[in-house]
Amino acid sequence: VQLVESGGGLVNPGGSLRLSCAVSGFTFSNYVMTWVRQAPGKGMEWVSSISGSSTYISYADSLKGRCTISRDNAKNSLYLQMNSLRAEDAAVYYCARLIGGGFSQYYFDFWGQGTLVTVSS
Amino acid sequence: QSVLTQPPSVSGAPGQRVTISCTGSSSNIGAGNDVHWYQHLPGTAPKLLIYGDTNRPSGVPDRFSASKSDTSASLAITGLQAEDEADYFCQSYDTTLTALVFGGGTKLTVL
Numbered sequence: 001v002q003l004v005e006s007g008g009g010l011v012n013p014g015g016s017l018r019l020s021c022a023v024s025g026f027t028f029s030n031y032v033m034t035w036v037r038q039a040p041g042k043g044m045e046w047v048s049s050i051s052g053s054s055t056y057i058s059y060a061d062s063l064k065g066r067c068t069i070s071r072d073n074a075k076n077s078l079y080l081q082m083n084s085l086r087a088e089d090a091a092v093y094y095c096a097r098l099i100g101g102g103f104s105q106y107y108f109d110f111w112g113q114g115t116l117v118t119v120s121s
Numbered sequence: 122q123s124v125l126t127q128p129p130s131v132s133g134a135p136g137q138r139v140t141i142s143c144t145g146s147s148s149n150i151g152a153g154n155d156v157h158w159y160q161h162l163p164g165t166a167p168k169l170l171i172y173g174d175t176n177r178p179s180g181v182p183d184r185f186s187a188s189k190s191d192t193s194a195s196l197a198i199t200g201l202q203a204e205d206e207a208d209y210f211c212q213s214y215d216t217t218l219t220a221l222v223f224g225g226g227t228k229l230t231v232l
Contacts (some may be wrong), residue, residue, distance in 0.1 A: 003166070025174060034221075042165075043123040043225035044210060093169070100155070103214050105173065106221060107157035111166040 001025035001110045003095050008115030015085050015119075021078040021095030021112055029053070029073040032098040034108065035080045037091035037117075045091075048080065049098060063089070082117075090119045124149065125211050125224035132230040133201045141202045141227045143194040143211035149222055151192035154214040158187055161208045161226070170209070171196065198229070206231045 007019040019035070035047040048059045048069040057069055068081040078095050092114040100106035126144040133139040143156060150156055154182040158171040169178055174194065187196045194213075198205055211224040 015189060036223075043127075045214070045225040046221040046223070049221075056163070058219075096167075103219075104152075104154040104216075106214060107155065107169065107172045108167070109169050109172070109178070111168075113164070113166045 001097070003097070003110060003112035005093065005095055005112045005115035008093065008117045010118045010120065011085055012121050013086060016081070016083045017085065017117060019080040019082070019093055019115055019117075020093075022110055023076045023078065023095075023097075026097070028071075032056075032072060032106075032116040033078045033094050034098045035069060035078075035093055036095045036096055036108070036111075037089075038114075039091040040090075041089070044094075047093070050078070085117075085119045087119050090117055092116050123225035124215055124218070124222035125213060126228045127211060129211065129225070129226035130228045130230065132232055133198075134232045135203065137201050138197060138199045139201060141209050141211075141229070143195045143196070143224045145192050145194075145213060145222075147192060147218035149192075149193055149213045149215040150189065152216045154216065156187070156189050156194040157212045158185075158194075159212065161210065163208065165212075166209075170186050197211050201228075201231050203231050205229060 002024045004022045034049040050069045070079045094114045096108040096111040160168045161167040174189045208226045210226040215222045
């Protein structure tokens with residue numbers, strides 16, 4: 001199983017960025033996928049999740065309305081489009097595979113190495 | 122401020138036992154939601170250590186164990202090794218926030 005993020009970089013406040021996560025080693029369409037971020041010196045923060053068929057999507061309040069999660073099962077890829085970026089959005093963004101029997105049991109069994117997003121003028 | 126509270130750091134000598142606490146509330150750990158633990162070396166992919174409160178994935182040494190009680194959980198590492206030096210964080214689900222939540226992470230130093 002491999003998850004490889006890309007698309008991070010330096011962006012001006014108010015700018016946009018599209019993160020990608022290329023996946024291999026498992027049947028991508030069978031799994032809920034998630035973006036998690038870690039700001040410098042802070043703990044992990046759940047950002048957004050998307051079900052295998054894209055039917056169910058959820059966002060953390062901190063990014064709701066400013067980001068869109070999507071996936072392309074034919075390309076085994078997960079995406080996060082982020083708009084109106086703020087200084088507080090600066091973080092390492094990880095994609096991770098979510099597994100479990102329901103909300104109360106969900107956990108991440110595989111993670112990528114992350115991609116760094118810097119928001120600064 | 123993370124929803125789950127962990128000590129910023131712990132340390133121990135090789136061979137010793139250390140524990141890392143993860144304190145939540147009645148809307149996450151206390152609600153009966155599972156607690157999971159991860160090991161993270163900065164710059165690398167976090168690794169699942171414990172899932173479902175107490176279960177180890179295959180390949181994780183039995184030196185790692187975990188427990189849960191009321192609104193808290195704890196990760197124990199016995200027979201400390203230099204390679205255990207890393208950040209450790211807990212994760213659960215918060216029923217009130219309807220969100221997956223994390224601890225702030227604990228840096229383990231092997232003296």
